[in-house]
Amino acid sequence: MDMGRYAIFWKPLRHLLSRKLEYVLLFGSCFVATQFAYHSTDSYSASSYLSQVGRAINASSEFITEQDLTAAVETGLRTKDRYISFLESEHEFNDLYQSYDSPDRKKYGIRFDRKTGVITDVLRHSKNYALLQPGETIIRVAAEEKPEKFLAAFQASNELNVVVRGTNKIERSIKLQSGELKSLYTEVEGDTARVTMYSFAYETHVPFVNFLDSLDAKRIHTIEFDLSQCPGGRVNTLTTLLSSLLPKNTKMFTEVRRNKTIAYSTARTPDFDLTKFNGRIRVLKSARTASAAEIFIGVLKYNLPKEKLDVVGDTTYGKWSTIQFKKFLKGGLVMTIGRVYLPDGTTYEGHGI
Structure with missing residues (x-):
């Protein structure tokens, strides 16, 4: 095959191929990060x-x-x-x-971290305002002990027994009630x-x-x-x-x-x-x-x-x-x-x- 007539295309291609590993690594890393995010x-x-x-x-x-x-x-x-x-x-x-x-705010007037159960907010007009404080940790909702599943338990019931650990590390059991929040x-x-x-x-x-x-x-x-x-x-x-x-x-x-x-x-x-x-x-x-x-x-x-x-x-x-x-x-x-x-x-x- 006479490469002379294709030189104008071949030289850039050869240069690209000589650096193919570098380009593959660069493209691959960007692609993985892009697809992950x-x-x-x-x-x-x-x-x-x-x-x-x-x-x-x-x-x-x-x-x-x-x-x-x-x-x-x-x-x-x-x-x-x-x-x-x-x-x-x-x-x-x-x-x-x-x-x-958010559903937990609307129903019970509280918000909590879904990974740790730490309470981040308690609405003043909810029925539970006097029972909970931001910074305390919910450690059990009914029989559920995994924080990532607490929200489902809250959504499924209008009244729940929960165990809360206070900032003083003392645990207590309380009953929470839901209600329409505006x-x-x-x-x-x-x-x-x-x-x-x-x-x-x-x-x-x-x-x-x-x-x-x-x-x-x-x-x-x-x-x-x-x-x-x-x-x-x-x-x-x-x-x-x-x-x-x-x-x-x-x-x-x-x-x-x-x-x-x-x-x-x-x-x-x-x-x-x-x-x-x-x-x-x-x-x-x-x-x-x-x-x-x-x-x-x-x-x-x-x-x-x-x-x-x-x-x-x-x-x-x-x-x-x-x-x-x-x-x-x-x-x-x-x-x-x-x-x-x-x-x-x-x-x-x-x-x-």
């Missing part, structure tokens, strides 16, 4: 997904780029920084993805209207709007929003709630992404017009107040005069960014896609209110 329920491959993310996510370049994702995949996606995180196990991802609506509770006591929020969940806006609409501005002197146990929630719910309080076309906040900036303004005439309200707004916050709950406070502070607003409590968590989820067969990917600013450019990302 991106064992996806979708039909397209990891590389295709990365390409789609790079084009479609509109992520802020300071947060996440296609190159960042590629590098993360090649190292196994084990980073847990504030901009990109691959959560290995299914229940870890579900804990984050469903952090406002993301928002309201009440009127004298001249004070109270709104306790545990999540800016998608269903929150309906009771919120209805409650405000029922108030008599002449009789109510104080509206109190308790966000001390609220970790945040959905942007759409946040804008709806603020639109129920502030005048139409009020500038609320801006979300800055890589290729676009989204400005949010109130959308309608408020149900309870604070501009005509002669009383005060009181907001309770804590270090656990985060994300949408923080932005809610920030927007009220920006738009209301000081004599109408009291903000009380510890410095909030400091998450003024928006995230996007991608779920896989095992675990998932969490990406920060934008940062939130008040109309004057202020952000409380990293330091809180």
